[in-house]
Amino acid sequence: MKPQRTRSQQRILNLLSKLNRAISAQDLYVELRKGGKSIGLATVYRSLETLKLRGVVQMRKRPNGESLYSSVQKDQHHLTCLNCGESIPINECPVHQLETELQTSHQFKIYYHTLEFFGLCDRCGVDHTLEKHGKANG
Amino acid sequence: MKPQRTRSQQRILNLLSKLNRAISAQDLYVELRKGGKSIGLATVYRSLETLKLRGVVQMRKRPNGESLYSSVQKDQHHLTCLNCGESIPINECPVHQLETELQTSHQFKIYYHTLEFFGLCDRCGVDHTLEKHGKANG
DNA sequence: GTTATTGCAAACAATTTGCACCCAC
């Protein structure tokens, strides 16, 4: 076992905790380069993969396939529009007890969970043509 | 508005309800071709997209980026291993009330939700080398 | 007959992999 962090992993963790929000690997890469750090995109992916397996970082996937990463912390879930992709954060989370039960009943070490509601937002719900009027960047 | 289904959409819905489980677009395509239906992969994707926007079909993403589609089914959630990709179905679902509340408070038409727990399964949890011993098909 | 749907192949985007170089120990 090598519990210690590599240079890249540390940089990524620093940025993630500074940002305190979910960000894509690509954006993370851009931000790190902006910050003057010489880092490769592949390294960003490799580091995130390792951190994810250690339970330090969590991932969720947007409907468009992009992965968003953040440090594991919160009951920060989402309400996502299937049409425009807008993602509204919500704070409620009613699954703590279930999580504890599952860890025991399934012998599974749970690092985090994702809870996401999908449907049509206010604007898309009334727009019967369902044209994309919003951008899938939220 | 065109509420009626196209030929392809109907074929896909038939297969989805016969299967009664989540399946990838690619596999859906293969199955349909096996069944003697002449259909294109693009059509499969386009049909699934439409059905998804109508709230007839739901989608979840596997950690590897692949999308799994199924007819909207209530309360079928998962416990997924970050290492081997194994996905164990669970039946509990403690979010009904929250869902109802959110629809009202956010003026959002919710079609379905996904709840997924991530961590390390029994086997991967004890295997400190974290090698992939399982296949990401569950 | 007109319009939406379909199939194919090319295009796309996010991610992964091969490999030589470099850094930490």
Add this chain to the structure above:
DNA sequence: GTGGGTGCAAATTGTTTGCAATAAC
């Protein structure tokens, strides 16, 4: 000096798009 970590570029994979042919009404 050795072995893992890193960066680059090429490869891979799931998905989307352009367009001509076709089916539906």
